[in-house]
Amino acid sequence: MPVSASSGFPGPGGSGGFASPLAWLLAPVTVTTFLDELWGAAPHHIARGRSDYFDRLAGPAVAEQIPAALRTDPSAVRLVRGPDHLQPEQYTLADGTVDLARVRAELDNGYTIICNNIEKYLRPFSTLTHGVEVELNFPTHVNAYITPPGSTGFLPHYDHHDVLVLQIQGDKTWYFYGDEPVPPHLMQQMHEVDPAGLPEPTSLRLAAGDTLYLPRGRVHSAETTAQSSIHLTVGIHVPTxxxxxxxxxxxxxxxxxxxxxxxxxxxxxxxxxxxxxxxxxxxxxxxxxxxxxxxxxxxxxQDFLVRRARCPVVGQVSETVGIDVDTVVRKQQPLYSRVTATADGVGLQFAQLIVSARPDHETAMRFLSERTESFRVGELPGLTAPQQIELTRSLIMSGFLVRPPGQLSIEAVASDT
Known part of the structure; x- marks a missing residue:
């Protein structure tokens, strides 16, 4: 299910100008080039020379915002300094929440703050990950790493999944050990890497605004220099x-x-x-x-991927007023969906929701699931005008459909399609 070329990536600062979250993460490398030539091959550095590139995803206050968002879930926060890992009870308050003051103090002691699965807590990151999932059909998550100057978080290791590293603030030196990845069958047996058996590494410097692609199984490590660093990892879990x-x-x-x-x-x-x-x-x-x-x-x-999406923001009753066959709507982006059979007809499944309808709505449901462009209500196939309007109202209220800001004209839709 491809993402529309006109959808853009709706980051926290507003709609972006790229075709999809994945295209935005990779630019100027195209998604096609990435999948055909780089995917699974070797680490690839996308240098941009734009320290503000990721600002609309993670702004200047991100070092405070992310740990605060995970405050109620200490299991999602880790403090690591090379081989040293602090236990959660060392930075947890009596009420079971994260002691943010202690976490910040340990940052000054050389510990890296790791915040796992931040897409579960902050909608901009769930929008990012689900956009990648819609485009690739691969489950995706985001971790954040806040590292003080002159420090190393993890020792040399490898990941079981592919990773896009987004350098948000500062810079970091990355080291790669050997040219061949650890084979998948050995990943099932090996849990740690013996540093003594590693070859001399090659290195590269990742600056703010850069993206680094790491295929699964590539042994690597990273360290900061004279300044602190914040980077995100977009973990892409490819089914086998x-x-x-x-x-x-x-x-x-x-x-x-x-x-x-x-x-x-x-x-x-x-x-x-x-x-x-x-x-x-x-x-x-x-x-x-x-x-x-x-x-x-x-x-x-498919069912697993559908359920990974966070429920869209539900619509307001006011947004359903005045809808007719010429009203322009579009599907919430990004949103993975599918049409399934139900006991009484068909269902449009998305996130943790399912909107059911009679069997005569199947063609319209499939149109809605597959459509990525804006369309007029009257274009819903196989339904009468009252049915088209009723279904549209229901899907606006459930968050599946939205009315574009300023309501697109019919002529704009025609030129768009």
Whole structure:
């Protein structure tokens, strides 16, 4: 489900001029170039020479705003200084909240403040992550790292997922150890890196406004110089064949007993019995490879991605006044959605919500789920004018549809499409 080229990235400072959050993070590298040439290949530095580039996402007060937003969840805050990790109870108040004064004091003692999954607490970052999820279909999260001068947070390590590093304030030197990533099968076995066995690193300096792409498995570390640093990591968790198999197998287990066939007695010790297990496994593999089974597995992954979105801000009753077939509306951006079957008809699923309708609304629901451009209410296919207006009002109230500021003219919509 691509993001509209006209949607822009709605950062906290207002609507941006790029096609999508991902395009904004990568510019001037295009998304196509990134996916075709850089994705999974090697670290890539996008130097911009613009220290204010990320200001509309994270302004000058971000070092205070992010820890304050996580104050009620100490488990989301970590204090790290190389091999030293403070325990949460060392910076937690009696009421169970984060002791922000203690956290700031530890920053002066050389500790890096790490704030995990900040998209759960601050809407600008949930907008950013969900925009990437809509475009790539990959679950995404954001962590923040606030590091004092002359300090190192984590020792050399690797991540199990791909990362976009956004340098918000200050600069940081990044070190890369070796040219080959840790293979995925070894990532399942290795949890730490032995610094003594690492080759001499290469390095680069990330300045404010720059983006760094790190593929999964690349061993790296980073340190500040004479100034403090704030950077964000956009973690992109790419599903694997194992992910699809797991979801498909689970969905198959809910309707087909082929995967519930009991193993025979002595299957561990009797060579003759063990030789028969291949046929049982093959029956299960055949069932998993069936197109209907794969569709169910993909549907389960869709459901997971849909539910990751924060509920959109609900509309006001005043926004539904005066709606007719010529009223211009658009889908909230970014918002991943899908159309599903319900007991009585069809449902439009988005975030933690589902709007249900009769079966004759299916064509209109699919139009709404797939549409990324503004449109007139009268363009909803397969419905009468009263049905078009009623459905539009319902979706404005639920936050799925919005009326563009100033209400676009019909001519503007025509030129847009």
């Amino acid at each position: 064949v194992l992910t699809l198999l797991t979801h498909t197998l689970h969905m198959l287990s809910l309707r087909d007993d082929v995967v519930h066939t009991r193993l025979p007695a002595r299957h561990l010790d009797d060579p003759g019995v063990r030789a028969e297990l291949g046929a049982l496994i093959q029956d299960g593999l055949t069932a998993i490879a069936d197109p209907d089974s794969l569709a169910e597995g993909l549907g389960a992954m």
